[in-house]
Amino acid sequence: MTDDIRQLSQKLAPAQPLPSRVASILSQEISSGRLKPGDRLPTEHQIAESLGISRNVVREAIAQLRADGLVRARQGAGAFVMEPEERLAIRLDPTDLENIEGMEGLFELRALLEGEAARLAAMRRTDDDLAEITAALEDMRGDEKWSEGSIEADLVFHRAIAKATGNAYIHTFVCFICDQIRRSIHMARYANQIKQLVEVNVGEHVVILDALKAGDPEAARSAMVHHITEAGRRIGVILRNEQSNAAEGIAAS
Amino acid sequence: MTDDIRQLSQKLAPAQPLPSRVASILSQEISSGRLKPGDRLPTEHQIAESLGISRNVVREAIAQLRADGLVRARQGAGAFVMEPEERLAIRLDPTDLENIEGMEGLFELRALLEGEAARLAAMRRTDDDLAEITAALEDMRGDEKWSEGSIEADLVFHRAIAKATGNAYIHTFVCFICDQIRRSIHMARYANQIKQLVEVNVGEHVVILDALKAGDPEAARSAMVHHITEAGRRIGVILRNEQSNAAEGIAAS
DNA sequence: ACAAGCAAATTTGTCCTACAACCCTATAAC
DNA sequence: GTTATAGGGTTGTAGGACAAATTTGCTTGT
Numbered sequence: 001m002t003d004d005i006r007q008l009s010q011k012l013a014p015a016q017p018l019p020s021r022v023a024s025i026l027s028q029e030i031s032s033g034r035l036k037p038g039d040r041l042p043t044e045h046q047i048a049e050s051l052g053i054s055r056n057v058v059r060e061a062i063a064q065l066r067a068d069g070l071v072r073a074r075q076g077a078g079a080f081v082m083e084p085e086e087r088l089a090i091r092l093d094p095t096d097l098e099n100i101e102g103m104e105g106l107f108e109l110r111a112l113l114e115g116e117a118a119r120l121a122a123m124r125r126t127d128d129d130l131a132e133i134t135a136a137l138e139d140m141r142g143d144e145k146w147s148e149g150s151i152e153a154d155l156v157f158h159r160a161i162a163k164a165t166g167n168a169y170i171h172t173f174v175c176f177i178c179d180q181i182r183r184s185i186h187m188a189r190y191a192n193q194i195k196q197l198v199e200v201n202v203g204e205h206v207v208i209l210d211a212l213k214a215g216d217p218e219a220a221r222s223a224m225v226h227h228i229t230e231a232g233r234r235i236g237v238i239l240r241n242e243q244s245n246a247a248e249g250i251a252a253s
Numbered sequence: 254m255t256d257d258i259r260q261l262s263q264k265l266a267p268a269q270p271l272p273s274r275v276a277s278i279l280s281q282e283i284s285s286g287r288l289k290p291g292d293r294l295p296t297e298h299q300i301a302e303s304l305g306i307s308r309n310v311v312r313e314a315i316a317q318l319r320a321d322g323l324v325r326a327r328q329g330a331g332a333f334v335m336e337p338e339e340r341l342a343i344r345l346d347p348t349d350l351e352n353i354e355g356m357e358g359l360f361e362l363r364a365l366l367e368g369e370a371a372r373l374a375a376m377r378r379t380d381d382d383l384a385e386i387t388a389a390l391e392d393m394r395g396d397e398k399w400s401e402g403s404i405e406a407d408l409v410f411h412r413a414i415a416k417a418t419g420n421a422y423i424h425t426f427v428c429f430i431c432d433q434i435r436r437s438i439h440m441a442r443y444a445n446q447i448k449q450l451v452e453v454n455v456g457e458h459v460v461i462l463d464a465l466k467a468g469d470p471e472a473a474r475s476a477m478v479h480h481i482t483e484a485g486r487r488i489g490v491i492l493r494n495e496q497s498n499a500a501e502g503i504a505a506s
Numbered sequence: 507a508c509a510a511g512c513a514a515a516t517t518t519g520t521c522c523t524a525c526a527a528c529c530c531t532a533t534a535a536c
Numbered sequence: 537g538t539t540a541t542a543g544g545g546t547t548g549t550a551g552g553a554c555a556a557a558t559t560t561g562c563t564t565g566t
Contacts, residue, residue: 017326018549019316043517054550056309059519060316063272067317068342073270075518076558089321090429091342092422109422116365169345169362173426176343271520296546307521312548328547329528 018053022061025051027070030081040078041071090176097184100236107232108239110177111225114158117174118208118224119217121164129164130213136160137209141202150198155182157205161212161224185235204230275304275314280323283334284346293331294324343429350437353489360485361492363430364478367411370427371461371477372470374417382417383466389413390462394455403451408435410458414465414477438488457483 026047029035041047044062048055062079065071069088073079096102121129139153155178162174204227211220229239279300282288294300297315301308315332318324322341326332349355374382392406408431415427457480464473482492 017319020320023320045517056312056549056551059309060313062518063313063316064320066270067273067276067320067344073518074558075556076516078517078558086432087429089342089344090425092425096421105420105422108420109426112369112423113366116369167358167361168349169358170365172343172345173362175337176340179340298546309520309522326547327529329545330530331546 019057019060019064022047022051022053022057023064026061026065030070035081037081037083039081041081043078092180097180103181103184103235103237104232104239106177106181107228107237110174110181111228111232111239113170113174113177114162114228115221115225117162117165117170118212119221120167120170121161122212122215122217122220124166125164125212125215129160133157133160133164133209133212137202137205140205141198151182154201154205155179161208164212201231271306272310272313272317275300275306275310276317278304279314279318283323288334290334290336292334294334296331345433350433356434356437356488356490357485357492359430359434360481360490363427363434364481364485364492366423366427366430367415367481368474368478370415370418370423371465372474373420373423374414375465375468375470375473377419378417378465378468382413386410386413386417386462386465390455390458393458394451404435407454407458408432414461417465454484 026035026041029041035041042050044055044058048058051058062071062073066073066079067089068091069082069086071079072082092106097106125133136153136157140150140157158178159171159175162171165171204223207223208220208227211223232239279288279294282294288294295303297308297311300311304311315324315326319326319332320342321344322335322339324332325335345359350359378386389406389410393403393410411431412424412428415424418424457476460476461473461480464476485492
């Protein structure tokens with residue numbers, strides 16, 4: 001209920017914070033090529049005046065760009081666009097994920113990363129990790145909170161596996177990619193059909209968990225790749241070359 | 254008040270802009286768990302006063318955190334720490350990379366990602382891709398610009414392979430991780446010994462390129478994993494389980 | 507005429523104050 | 537007891553002022 005209100009207010013409100021909108025404008029100027037690396041962008045005063053806003057707002061916008069390593073401000077000289085290789089953060093453009101090609105690319109990356117993560121997790125998982133993963137699986141199949149809870153439990157399952165690798169970076173990256181996918185999916189028509197597919201989904205998770213329990217790296221990796229490939233197919237994403245790989249996986253398990 | 258500023262500037266890098274330093278402090282408060290998701294962080298006034306700075310600076314710092322999705326500010330209510338799953342960007346803390354454990358984790362992730370990238374590239378690379386990769390290799394072995402140029406050419410080589418996967422996300426992530434590593438390495442004592450090791454390094458690249466030319470996915474992956482493992486070992490990073498994998502790779506090639 | 511150095515203009519960095527918009531709570535009125 | 541309202545607190549935006557640093561151009565000395 002409150003979710004509906006929040007969605008609506010997000011959708012309709014042009015009242016996204018002003019500095020963020022200015023930051024979007026500027027970053028679009030950069031990514032579109034109108035401002036090339038090395039260029040100096042207009043002075044804060046000029047930007048403020050041309051947009052009819054205060055210099056404070058402009059400074060906050062530039063602070064956001066600076067945090068991403070998109071521009072570098074030098075006192076007395078100006079703010080300059082930096083080389084694309086120097087960026088300090090990864091931020092995915094949500095609009096890239098609205099079409100199916102973007103989703104396919106992201107799913108491929110996800111299968112790749114999480115497949116390897118499952119392999120490492122099979123070798124390194126502690127008993128605590130296993131308990132956490134098992135608990136997440138129980139949450140998935142358990143309650144009636146399908147629409148919201150099962151998706152959440154699904155994510156907890158995947159995150160727990162990434163954490164079981166013992167590598168904080170892998171954990172960070174897997175979490176990030178999964179969340180990007182979830183955010184995009186939530187916007188689409190996914191929750192509708194998930195109800196019928198929960199059993200299948202849970203079944204695939206069980207295969208993964210079994211491989212982790214057995215400590216079989218290749219089986220874990222194959223099962224994870226297969227699961228993600230299938231999960232993608234359920235929402236219309238078809239991966240190019242992983243099908244054969246996934247087939248191997250299902251045959252091996 | 255000014256004492257606080259002096260303390261603060263002594264504590265952290267003196268050259269970094271003030272708002273970024275404040276953002277680091279706050280984000281550290283969050284990642285260390287002193288501020289948990291859902292918590293409201295102190296008011297801008299309190300932060301400003303406690304650090305002896307202006308509210309303007311605090312606002313710019315919070316703007317950076319907001320851009321990353323680390324906090325969400327609601328007018329009239331306050332700024333709240335968001336769930337870690339809601340992050341919009343990945344930013345690696347440079348201090349995490351100063352110790353050897355952080356480097357090991359990042360190298361493991363890199364081997365994983367780039368290994369798979371090489372596998373995909375072997376299947377999908379176009380002739381144009383191959384030409385680009387070959388050119389990068391030529392640049393590496395060619396000129397006398399060892400200290401700077403060869404490192405750069407090395408990166409170009411890896412980036413070109415990631416691009417040859419045809420997956421923009423893989424390309425983005427690989428570029429990002431490589432840059433993080435390069436930035437850390439540049440700070441360290443890497444360029445000193447690279448001169449003696451260029452031949453070895455080039456040799457490993459040749460193996461990768463041959464596998465890509467032949468279109469052999471597994472050989473490409475193995476060679477890449479081996480190369481990254483060795484590159485890590487050259488600067489003191491030892492990966493846990495990839496050695497055996499790399500041994501397979503070198504045996505297969 | 508040339509060079510070095512100095513001074514002024516420009517630009518970002520920081521601080522300050524003020525007010526609007528908004529949220530939350532406590533109090534008052536019914 | 538419930539609702540309305542008023543108040544304080546907090547973020548959002550505006551605008552002005554000065555400090556710090558850089559760039560540029562001009563002056564001045566040789």
